[in-house]
Amino acid sequence: MEGGAVKVVVTGAAGQIGYSILPMICSGHMLGANTHIDLGLLDIPQCEEALRGVVMELQDCSYPLITQIRHGSDPREILRDADIIIFLGGFPRKAGMERKELLQRNCNIFKEQGAALNEVGKQTTLCLVVANPANTNCLILSHFAPNIPRKNFSAMTRLDHNRSMHQIAARAGVHSSAVKNVIIWGNHSSTQYPDVNHGTVNGHPIKQTLNDDAWLHGEFITTVQRRGAAIIEARKLSSAMSAAKAAVDHVRTWVQGTPEGEHVSMAVLSDGSYGIDEGLCYSYPVTCANKEWHVVQGLHIDEFSREKMELTKRELIEERDEALS
Incomplete structure (x- = not known):
């Protein structure tokens, strides 16, 4: 290069x-x-x-x-x-x-x-x-x-990551650049889990800033999961422009690196982190440097999150087994 x-x-x-x-x-x-x-x-x-x-x-x-x-x-x-x-x-x-x-x-x-x-x-x-x-x-x-x-x-799960940032920013009444460290776990599908537990708005925890667990555990997750379908329904075509932007974001971050203290979401071949089967292509929070990604380690996973992460993992295992059978 x-x-x-x-x-x-x-x-x-x-x-x-x-x-x-x-x-x-x-x-x-x-x-x-x-x-x-x-x-x-x-x-x-x-x-x-x-x-x-x-x-x-x-x-x-x-x-x-x-x-x-x-x-x-x-x-x-x-x-x-x-x-x-x-x-x-x-x-x-x-x-x-x-x-x-x-x-x-x-x-x-x-x-x-x-x-x-x-x-x-x-x-x-x-x-x-x-x-x-x-x-x-x-x-x-x-x-x-x-x-x-x-x-x-x-x-690519950067599109879902970007969608999550916008939803949080709109709810908080801030620009999307103020939102950091949301996570997409799992599959780029309707089982993906958008996780805000480790994210911030203007440096403050998202959960404290919004103070609305009902929305964060409900409408926020389903909106991100179903956003692609909602765009198809409205536009009668798939979300090509935002997918293209997300792909560019993904590669730029991979090549140029993540800013200090920030992570993004990428689906990568699992090394077993967070109890995900090794080799499964699963979306994780990652940092990037020198054209390499590294899964963010040591994040606390609560019971709600674990359940969502396992659900999307099971779907990916089914897909892998069907594809390779």
Whole structure:
């Protein structure tokens, strides 16, 4: 990554989130205003013509940070020697589709991409999975790319983290920048647990500031859990813009580090912390430094939180077992 341009690859680049994320990446929001980018765009053969149109638009933007744009449908060609890969491409859930079918379809996609990554990736390639079911897709990707260290894989729960910050800020009547250290535990699904027990508003504990456990244990949690569905209902399309922003936030934090005393939420392959099965892709509070994440240790987990954390863990175990069966 050091020295020349950073090789950034986006899969599913012709899709909705791709259209939102590419301007942010190319403008320097992800890696900084002085970091040049060698951009690789991957999509399926059926989307190559649309992808060509996206490339034409990127060319017409004349971004000063972009040194090269490569695009195509061959993962071995596009993923080769990448520094950072953002996996947006997956099979979307369609009306009437069972979760098991969605898992199976995505398992095949991420198995193939994992095999390609295993051949052409580097020991330093950082992989962020956004495509749903993100946690389990990430687990599958890492399973089929054993040459890449497991610490180089993560799935995105930063969108849920950002949603939690906004809900708390709105309730407290402050700007979202005043809210620190919320946590998303578990799966990027409706079982996730948004936890405010260790968070602050303007340096003061969230629970003391809001003094409303009924809301924090009820409406707050369900609002964050169901926010994606609420956006689809209102917009008739998924939350592409906020997902793109969250992916950029996730990578920027991973690469540039977390500020002193702050943590963010990332789904990572568990080392057994907080009683979560080792190897499960589970969202934790993490700090980042030197392009590595570290799970925040020693947090007190109350009975309410433990119950919620176990519930989302069980769902992830079911997903893993279905996907790998």
